[in-house]
Amino acid sequence: MFTPHTEKERAEMLKTIGVDKIEDLFTDVPEKVRFPKLDLPEALSEMEALQQVRELASANESAQDLACFLGAGAYHHYTPAAVDNLLRRGEFYTAYTPYQPEVSQGTLQAIFEFQSLIAGLTGMEVTNASHYDGATAVAEAGIMAFHHFRGKRTKFIASPALNPQYRDVLCTYVCGMGGAQVITPNLESPLSDPADLLSLVDDQTALVVVQYPDFFGRIFDYSAIAEKVHEAGALLAVAVNPLSLGLLKPPGEFGADIVIGEGQSLGLPLSYGGPYLGLFSTRKELVRKVAGRLVGETEDKNGNRGYVLTLTAREQHIRREKATSNICTNQGLMALAAAIYLSLLGKNGLRKVAELCYHKAHYAAKKINQIKGFKVLVDSPFFNEFIVETPIPVDELNLYLLDQGILGGYDLKKAYPNMKNAMLVAVTEMNSRGEIDLLCDVLREVSHA
Amino acid sequence: MFTPHTEKERAEMLKTIGVDKIEDLFTDVPEKVRFPKLDLPEALSEMEALQQVRELASANESAQDLACFLGAGAYHHYTPAAVDNLLRRGEFYTAYTPYQPEVSQGTLQAIFEFQSLIAGLTGMEVTNASHYDGATAVAEAGIMAFHHFRGKRTKFIASPALNPQYRDVLCTYVCGMGGAQVITPNLESPLSDPADLLSLVDDQTALVVVQYPDFFGRIFDYSAIAEKVHEAGALLAVAVNPLSLGLLKPPGEFGADIVIGEGQSLGLPLSYGGPYLGLFSTRKELVRKVAGRLVGETEDKNGNRGYVLTLTAREQHIRREKATSNICTNQGLMALAAAIYLSLLGKNGLRKVAELCYHKAHYAAKKINQIKGFKVLVDSPFFNEFIVETPIPVDELNLYLLDQGILGGYDLKKAYPNMKNAMLVAVTEMNSRGEIDLLCDVLREVSHA
Amino acid sequence: MREPTIYEMSSPGRQGVRYPDPDVPTTPLPEGLVRETLPLPELSELDVVRHYTNISKKNYSIDSGFYPLGSCTMKYNPKVNEEAARLPGFAFTHPLQPTETIQGNLALMFELQQWLAEISGFDAISLQPAAGAQGEFSGVMTIRAYHLHRGDSQRKKMLIPDSAHGTNPATASMCGFETVAIPTDEKGNVDLAALKAACDDTLAGIMLTNPNTLGLFEQGIIEAIEIVHQAGGLVYGDGANLNALLGIARPGDLGIDVMHFNLHKTFSTPHGGGGPGSGPIGVKQHLAPFIPGPVVTVVEEGSQDVPPLFGFTMPEHSIGRVKSFFGNFAMMVRAYVYISMHGPDGLRTISENAVLNANYVRALVNGVYHVPYDRICMHEFVAEGHWNEAPEVSALDIAKRLIDYNFHPPTNYFPLIVHEALMIEPTETESKQTLDRFADALLKIAEEAKNEPALLKDAPHNTPVGRLNEVKAAKDLILCSCDLPYG
């Protein structure tokens, strides 16, 4: 078991402490609430507890059993076996935040490399050690922008094609900031031209948030938008799917001030939505406004290279109420996973996976578009996701697909009530041509039914 | 991939070597056979290769899906999660045999502890670092006995209740030893009294091999047999299921000279028969005759405790043709697994598991015996296996059980043609009462059909 | 050994993991949108495995030694949890799957909600927050939403004892509150007089850490809570120290209105070198409509033969989402298994032994180390790392010297109210033998401090690097490998 003491040891220890019995350690606890009887199931042994969760797990259907075309912010990619193999090293996962650098160089070097990899991928200068997920990274971008303008600019403009959950979380966080508000135009027609956002940008605007590829999978060059946003003195944040950056021009080249993103696509299992990985990159001049941890390279007294947490004076345990973020525990192990994933795939591998996603998605889109009653809505380049207009409501269609072993796309009306009969289909390297063809076969059946 | 060189690097290296192209390294290979075209499937990527074996694995039915009552030398036990977690450490599984002790203390200490644990369990003084499995350990006991008597005693008596595969392997190995023969009496009535063996023991007898619990699950005190065998100047080897020794008197207390066994029950997965773990323990005076590796405690020049392979002069790479065994690679990682397993369970845990097996098996035997047409053959104490006489042939019965999600017992006629309609049923801690009751329900149905 | 970075190891053209060629006709790539360079390293699988294996060895971890880091609850993380969280039926489920296909996950979450409520004495649980700090944020936002919903928009003042956790002030300020510090009295409790004085109709609430960061149970907690409630404020409980209270006292029973849990402390999910955590919050009934959502509820009651159908519900006046999806699910699986393996008695044993261990170490070193608030502590205690006889030696030096003895240092310089603080939390999973060796080391170091202070000042001696130049790090600000084009 996990509490090692024998009765004899407990007795010896109590004696050393100078009390008679264990209960004597708890006399500060008000008697009327002391030692409550907890109404919980009796303890299981390890083999029983594992059996119990095994039964729960097998009550699910998973993307391993089904052909998965569901994305909308979380993707079923292949994770090379070496990733988890390394994550399982107790040295990594049972360590704490590297506050003692002399005995934490493993974690620190890994984060430093993570920062470097993500900076390279996004085309930015500075990356922090992670946020909880893509949504909270967006929120932190908002908070950063708010404080960058010392609270004087209060308008946050979120693209209607920003992942709706990112917008929700941004709203939750912005609530606490005096007078700030999140504006999302065109929610009823979210496929509108991203340049439409610009009409809202003014000298009250702190931040404009767009997504790349956007929630609907579309890819836009945001250079012109960046220019206009900067003209208004505001900041531009671009939320990315980092895997797509294996292929696509990085937002750093568009003039993004902040690049945030959901790192799950970089080797993390779907895991029912978490733990995921919030990416946060920015320009060097904004580094002191960045929340979360930063690892910097330095030297010890013998000139050996080493790594430390740096600029810690920004953090909440030192700045206390003046801190702009309270983040403390982050997603360190997930950042490590992403670093290992990117190291394993490297330059060629990431490009290859991104291209596989691209080609397979385009193959699927073309085939689906040929099916009577289905129409692919594409008026711009897309990466690995696209919208399909369906002849019947998406939830009905998805039940039908499920019967055939297919996890269908995201029902857009859940987030955009106007978008009825619109399914967001995601395709990754995990979808074989056979799976795509099967999907089309089943859609064809629906079309004929 | 696994070959790291780029074309540029290969070219530089060839230049250093002083040849033009890679083919120049192979001019010693006769031209007519050089660079054969291999007719093999084209290379798969990791994700495809894993998918391929996943499909093969899912084409099996496993003891995880079925209620398993099959034993006969391999058992479905629970392995605590910590065992595999530690085995996955690259430091253990990607190391070689610890020939360089200064950089192998991990493996060496683990084997030393394994030797200690097995010695404690069997009640013997010396244990080696493992053999391939229980069967080959029996063969090595035979070889050791042969050489112990300098080839002058050539008779090897194997109990008919010794695992038939152990006997087969003993026979295979004994073939190579001049004039030696394996005798198994009473194969047509293998449930006979083990004392019947003694009539064969004479001054030509090198070794008598019995099993404990025997192949049919029965437990006998072999003290009297040991005495008689020793009177004839021969050696007694006892093949054990080490898990049963959590409960049962150890063979060391019976006067066994050699204790061998199949260590699979100590935390190793069934894994379709391998890798398993051959245990080999003996008395100290026989240590120089033991095959395989031995780890001994010693000191470095500063007096620090350390471990080394010892008595290596016995081994084949030094004694060459005078060596009595050629074992080189053994089952090191499995020995480590068993050491971790025994450390985790400890004194109380192993006793508890052994008792669970015992009680559940007895519960099952009692219930089955009450079913019309089924009869449990028990005329002596048994551990976790017992024979059931069945109203229909066992292979037919097993197909019926399989339909109900039950992996039935071993069909004894496969090894003992006389034993028709006799099923060897194994019960472990993995069989819940519910599973046992289900088995009985199905047997009852058969009985009524 | 100095380990190169992955960039230094990179060789142009080297291939790591291979992927198949497309099995579909290809489509031209989008013009003008394709990147020209991709500054990622090029390594073989062996390069990568060896690199991360070797740097991992430079870490101290629970699996390799004693980690008495105060306030962090570095207890042993059972290995079975890792198996459980990786079961394919969990690991490969997509958060947007139809709820009918995911009843195993929902059942687990629902039961975990129930269990956490029972353990803590709360009425509703939101599993969504990703970490303790986000739990804090969610809890304080819940308080804010409660007051606003009642029209109490003037309640802007959040009280924070100076013995509270470090994140509390930042959290309060993120939620738009003004913070007022409440001092600690001579016994290590919140000063009730000061508390009373700070209460008025602008009071939003108080953020209490109990046991507080001195490791002490607030002796006046019930009175303190009453004072706040009487002023119309709510009580936020920082649950980071819950490991002292399992089966000992339920925060809800003490009168606390809302609290976060750290599943990665109390319920043994691994810390991962900094995360992920999981920071659910529990609230009393009156706050239930405000918590982050969605939460798991029974959509259709089950019967003896049919399990209930679970689904998601958004609390009526929810503050909204605090992250995507439903929280750090894989951490919930681990906590679920952990609670299952303990049951009511096992949970109490955890806290009993956590408290026993802290008091035992305290008893062993007390006197040689000054323990400023010297009474029975809970799961941790705070000593001073300083002696007048060794003026140049600081808590930091003691911490670093412990590394030479193969122990992880305790938390130091926290809480701020203790001079040269050393905050020691042994946790319940450590054996008496380990605690004895640790106390021995502390006592030896106290000797060394007086006799051979250089041993401490130069420590640690055997680590991959010595003490690092933090000033240089902040000045040079090298945050990325210099081998990168953007750097």
Add this chain to the structure above:
Amino acid sequence: MREPTIYEMSSPGRQGVRYPDPDVPTTPLPEGLVRETLPLPELSELDVVRHYTNISKKNYSIDSGFYPLGSCTMKYNPKVNEEAARLPGFAFTHPLQPTETIQGNLALMFELQQWLAEISGFDAISLQPAAGAQGEFSGVMTIRAYHLHRGDSQRKKMLIPDSAHGTNPATASMCGFETVAIPTDEKGNVDLAALKAACDDTLAGIMLTNPNTLGLFEQGIIEAIEIVHQAGGLVYGDGANLNALLGIARPGDLGIDVMHFNLHKTFSTPHGGGGPGSGPIGVKQHLAPFIPGPVVTVVEEGSQDVPPLFGFTMPEHSIGRVKSFFGNFAMMVRAYVYISMHGPDGLRTISENAVLNANYVRALVNGVYHVPYDRICMHEFVAEGHWNEAPEVSALDIAKRLIDYNFHPPTNYFPLIVHEALMIEPTETESKQTLDRFADALLKIAEEAKNEPALLKDAPHNTPVGRLNEVKAAKDLILCSCDLPYG
């Protein structure tokens, strides 16, 4: 740090992994058969995890560094193999399950048999042997059975070149053969004249290692095999060095009659600190009836829609079983995945690069180290670890000094025909960068040997223990913890 043994850590009454109480009525235990004491340690799960984690760190391993151990093929073991072997559909299958329930396993084994046959040029494969030495035993027993079956019982002589692997003589003698050593000629090949002279009608065969243990391809191999065949002998090929020949030359095409494979060398299954291995054998058609069994065969042919039904068959005149069940199945899974990921071209690339790497290191150190048979080598080469200018320095000292440079030593004192041998096998998975660093270290050590020999004699300097007293170990013979009652 000295790590105590598990016995020294034990505390009476401490509990490790817990098990449930029986859910069935209990039965009285068998009288007189129950043991009184069970001398096992008593530890918590944390004790055990920390202990084995800490001792693991005292190991060198492929995952942590370069392991150029000649004759052992310490190549990288792909991590996906570990996942594959642990798939529950494999790991939880019982070896006595009805074959109908286990077609996945049988299909894998059947295909692996086919692949190994194709790679090596043999006609039949037995997967049963558990390791190389058992493969050798099986192969030589197969030769024996062949001769006996033909009535050639006088064929008792087995020739073994002095450049053969260490296990060969012991194996031959276990099979009842008398061994005759054949010398090596000045070019490092089997001396054909001596071979011819040793052939007569008592010849059973020859055990050839090719490439031989000098790392050299036998230049006269076809002639040597013809000589043996003409005398009625058979040729056993030791397959331990097959990593040099994948897609380069098939042993069967060279005329070899029987050979074992080391899946744990050539096909990357991990060495496990000493095992498990897997040592299948391949034979030409005339030996197929004699190999160990059972082997996997097609019992019912499949069609386009229906896969074939696989089952087991015992070869007609099989030497019998050499172990329980069917071999080390989990190792076969790994080898299967490995071959799948390489395909025909990938396999050739393995051997090309293994040979390239060995020649590269040879070229870098040749001259400074004397390479006695100096020609293009295959996957390994043998140098002398000795200089007249440094008379006191031995190969062992060089080996130990390499540890200080963070490299695993090469094999030393083998083969016996090279004075102070250092046998270096880099394998194909190592990068040029690593080889360069290794060669640098060797060159530096050669300098040190002449200038500072004490550096070598005292090496290694930074290991958990220094050179150990092997004489004491053999004299005291402490093979068990002294804390045991039987010890």
